[in-house]
Amino acid sequence: MVSVPFPTHGTRSVTPAEQPPTPVKLVIAGGFGVGKTTTVASISEIRPLTTEAAITEVAAGVDDLTHTPGKTTTTVAMDFGRVTIDPTLKLYLFGTPGQDRFGFMWDDLVEGALASLVIVDTRRLDDCYAAVDYFEHRDVPFAVAVNAFDGEVEHDLEEVRWALDIAEHVPLIVFDARNTGSVRDALLAALQVAVDRAEAAAMP
Structure with missing residues (x-):
């Protein structure tokens, strides 16, 4: 853990218990x-900031709605939320737009991120290559989370790892995006990759 000096206000010292949680940026x-x-x-413990726009007939012709027929909106800039993991750590979550035509925004959203969680839909593995490749090339620590739509996944995790060419050191898990506890565990898996890398780099 990084040691941060405690500021003083007048003659009263700020105790460790009063130290604010460390802010960490994580990309979804x-x-x-x-x-x-x-x-x-x-x-998110706050009302999430979303930049959703209606899917028009033109957009529907570009984006594949085969497996998401009920989807009527799409993120055009980013999602933003915040969650306090414990008294020492607060995560600021930035969700990227999924369409290729908004890919130019990814560099700005990822700037300063400690880690990323890459979400995968096993029904459309072809759509997931770009995100995995992006974080590998940017050398950003990440974990891969398979979203269990309707409680099921289409492929075995080892098949997914092989298909997406995910390195063995990258965590690959199944989670439910609708479940708070499941999302928390997925985020912690991504953070652990960043912690492991930092500890490895600090070793003599």
Whole structure:
């Protein structure tokens, strides 16, 4: 844990117990309709900021709605939420837009992020390559979370790891984007990758 000096106000010292939690930026990424907005909304302790726009007939011709026929809106900029994990750690969550045509925004959203959670829909693995490749090339620690739509996944996790060419050190888990506890565990898995990398780098 990073040691931070406690400021003083007049003659009164701020005790460790009063130290504010460390802010950490974490990105929620993935393809179109995989559950990024739902993930942020499920765990945010504040009302999430969303930039949803209606899916027009033109957009429907571009984005594949085969597996999400009830989806009527899409994120065009980002989702934002916040959750306090414990008294020492507060996560600021940034959800990326899923469509390729909004990909130019990813660099700005990822700037300063400690880690990322890449969400995968096993019914549309082809849509997930770009997100995995992006964080590998940017060298940002990440975990991959398979969203269990209707409580099921289409493929075994090892098949998913092979199909997406995910390195063995990258956590690959199943989670439910609608369940707060499940989302929390997925976020912690992503954070653990960042912690492990930092500890490895600190070793002599």
